[in-house]
Amino acid sequence: DRCRVTILHFNDVYNIEERPNTEPVGGAARFATAMGKYRDQNPLVFFSGDCLNPSMMSSITKGKQMVPILNSLKVKAAVYGNHDFDFGVDELEDVTMETKFPWLMSNVIDTLTDKPLADGLEKTVITWGTKKIGLIGLVEEEWLVTLATVDKDDLKYLDYVEEGRRLAKELKEEGVDLVIALTHMRWPNDVRLAEQVEEIDLILGGHDHDYDVKKVNGKYIVKSGTEFRNFTKVEVDFIGPKYEISTMKIEVTSAYREDVEMKKIVEEFTSLMSDKTATTLGRIESELDGRFATVRTQESALGNFLTDVMVAATQADLAILNSGTLRSDSVHSAGDFTIKDLLTILPLIDPLVVLEATGTQIIQALENGVSQYPKTEGRFPQVSGIMFGFDPEGPPGSRVDPNSVKVDGEYLVPEKVYRVCTKAYIARGKDGYDVFKDCKPLTDPDEGPILSTVIQNHFTAVDIVKGLKPCRSGHHQSLIHVASVAK
Template sequence: MDFPSLNIIMEPYILFSKGDGNVGRGSNKLKGILAVAVLGTSLFTPVANVSYAAADDFELTVMHTNDTHAHLDNVARRITAINQVRSEVANSILLDAGDVFSGTLFFNKYEGQADLEFMNMIGYDVMVPGNHEFDKGPAVLAEFVKNADFPIVSANIDYSNEQVLAELVAEEKITPTVVLDVNGEKVGVLGLTTVETAFLANPGENITFNDEVESAKAAVQSLEEEGINKIIALTHLGYSKDLKVAEMVEGIDVIVGGHTHTKLEEPVVVGAEDGVPTIIVQANEYGKFLGKLNVTFNADGVLTEWAGQLINVNAKDEAGNYIIADDETAKALYEEKKAPIEELKAEVVGSSNVFLNGERSFVRQGETNLGNFIADGILAAAQKALPETTLAIQNGGGIRASIDAGEISLGDVLTTMPFGNMLVTLELTGAEVIEALENGVSKVEEKQGRFPHVAGMKFTFDPTLPAGERVLEVLVKTDEGFEPINVEQSYTLATNAYIADGGDDYQVFKKAKDEGRITELYLPDYEVFNGYLQEVGTVEAVFEGRIMQKVHDVASKSTVYEAVNEIVARSIITLDNGQFYPTQAVTRGEAAQWLTTALNLQVPEKLTVFSDVEETHAMAGAIAAVKAAGIFNGYDDGTFGADDTLTREQMATVLVRAFEFAATEKAVQITDKEAISPSHVANVEILLQNGISTGKDDGSFAPHETVTRSMFALFLQRSLHN
């Protein structure tokens, strides 16, 4: 196989044993860490304190990417940037630090092969596998490796018991190290992949992940025994692990990292003060940046000069045009690969027997069945990787649309969760969980996106109290049921990377992340949702009472307490400064408004459907909606009577129409049947037959009695659950 940009000398595969650490150049020492400023004055050329190079010095430009995650929308510009750098320097190599797989529909469709076509096109020199390269199991990774025009370096993974990959090791397509011949100079590259891949992905039972530090020491020793004194560690370990490798492994000159999506705008230097520095770089995520590191080695292979920058592939000028132009060949290939993605969006990925409520006004102020389903999916996905995860939070602002009952397409999923936020877990105390919930409900009256949908717990809050003091009770789910949260206990909570980084003002999450109490699982939210759909089958998600508002004027022992709380929590009826006014009469206009909300009725374009309801009427939309749905027909004179009180017999008719209740064979006795208006008799009987009403204690129905707010809440709750 030809590797067009460089001559490559393959090292034989070795399963490295643990060493004693006494390898490499220099003495064993504690190295300091230094960030070196290297901001550029132009798009491609970094500024550095560069002295005149000695005759035996070797200058090298290392271009690098990591965690591209199937984001190909900018690949044509990335290729232009790579070609530009190559035109400017004499010696360059192009490396990828893993996680090409998973993240957009390009991966769902092509399983990495589309990305690979572009990587082959531009001529990558070496890649290390990331944890996501194992997402689809060994066979899919093997197909990727087979078709790659570059080697895969993997020094800490034992593939010997996994046949499809062991064969590629034998063919030296996968190897612990490679030696690149760059215009006569030998540069060694070793590969390290996080041992967490075993539980973050799906490598199977036959692949073993060995200690990264010990494997790195052995790989360096192997390269040095071949006379190589310029060594790059291409890693998918994460920034903190890269620092550890730099501290503990002698002989590594450059670490090109990935996994944590870290944006190192400046190279980080370890050990500069002792004269044997190790440079660490990482280029953020999704191909947004092309990393460019210029280094100079002396005759002994020691770094003497370095300068680095991140080239912003997505940069635009003042007119909003991309500064870096598309490579036309790559652009044409991208458009070709993109076309089938639109067809993929129509693919049916699940079904629901219920309307899944993701309406903005609902998910930003209360519990919904869709919010519950998404939070449950987050918790289930996190538990597969980290079984100790018990809690989950999804911000309402991350839920962008509802899903109708029936078939669910991939396009529906992407419309509902369009951001591709990655799954993470955080280690939090109970007090910090409460603080997060406090933030979530602190702006509920403004319907901000921070509102928290939860799994593994339930809570009650009072929006009439000052922000920061609103959460009244938090109960966490245990094997014995729900118990009060322990403020001192540590909990593992799953959420998305956006709010884990302080988005929607979740500063308590940001603090935990900054302190290293985070595990990044790198599963995009839509894949989490899609996976949970497959696991559950047909969705039956319901309102469960996970999030309740304090109602001040309904006693907890009242027969309508649960109904009122649910209707309030569903955001069907809103409180007035904590008051529900349970005995207040319900008007026909209010009933129309509440049914429109409860059933998510569509408001028609024409709002003037009754002679007494102008378009400017506050309830015109809801009244037009219930008329269009056949729930209210109005009076014989063409009026609606929005301010008229609703009677019990009218309520019976509108509920039967709204929820399409049917007559049953159950016999009902109504002692005041003769008092019911003829047009309502059948519907009153149907309401009783379906158990929505049980009538009065004396067997009467009291058809002309005014409906109170608590009564309507009770009958509406029963209807919703019927």
């Protein structure tokens, strides 16, 4: 009684186009050809999450391009990743209704429905010949509690070890031959899962983008890279009730030709992008001045708007954004605010991060921000939740009057710890904001919400609150607090 089950695994795909000039070039079209080589083995294709965002295309499509792509790759099951929630639970459910395979979410309960979050499945069983393969989908708490579009108080998180063990046991009792955990978590959590749950036979993970395979406690943990550049062929050879597993890394280089059907899908969406940029996101009541001469020297309506949304989306005490982030260098008139406006102002994928900073550190950051004034330097800060005055004539480093600084209407306390939202780039100490390198990040800078995405979600949330758009799931991004609008 021998049989071989072939599994093809991938995770974390964002751009469907290939990257030029760097091997492996990846891209969905060559990826399809590379996977197609194993078609005669009738492979089980599994995906470990993160596909709907971030990419320039997704800021226009909200990730819809991934539906025909995942369907065409014949994915059999997937687990949700953090970025799949970037546009909210409603948008995610719209996508999963269109995909022809189940999405798993075994250890997060939506307390508004008492079911797994985003209508995920707790477990599923796939029959392959005489073999039954059981699947569960496990995620870590770390990214779950930082989602901008889901309030963590609406979630019940169950430990992936406890829940993984319970479900894997159930599956084994139901006669499943192999239990696979699709996971979206960092390496140490996958290792803990492998060490502590005997009933799981194989872990196919995501979230980490570096390709790696490890054997822990006698079982394989596989992470298959990113961006359609790599995938893993896993062969499970059953010999009676026992099995042997081997893995092989496949690199999607330009040596693979582009699959014709998949290339059509990619081209359809790249051409759609240019048409869609005229789409209106919402209305703005007053003009937003994004000229460098304005945003790099003074408080501005545009800077206030963006940073107010940053505070609202992350529930931080205040936000500091370097004005160099704002790229449009033009005035956006009142009225319709389009995707083109948004992408002209924020063309880059800028993840946000929340840091713990003391009052003293915040003043140091502001000092850096105004140190180059009146030069129109990109470090000049746009802020929300905080007010301050500075003396432009003072020596750089001593321009901010500490007695002028207020957070949420209260004078800044030097030794008090505040939650500061900024972008990951600034948190890494760039643009002279070295002080933030010493601050403890409360959220993962690599996986934070994307600035342009939270701005888009703000307009969606406004429509929901105004009753212009229904919200089936009950989850949406928080709106700007009245106090910060009034400043």
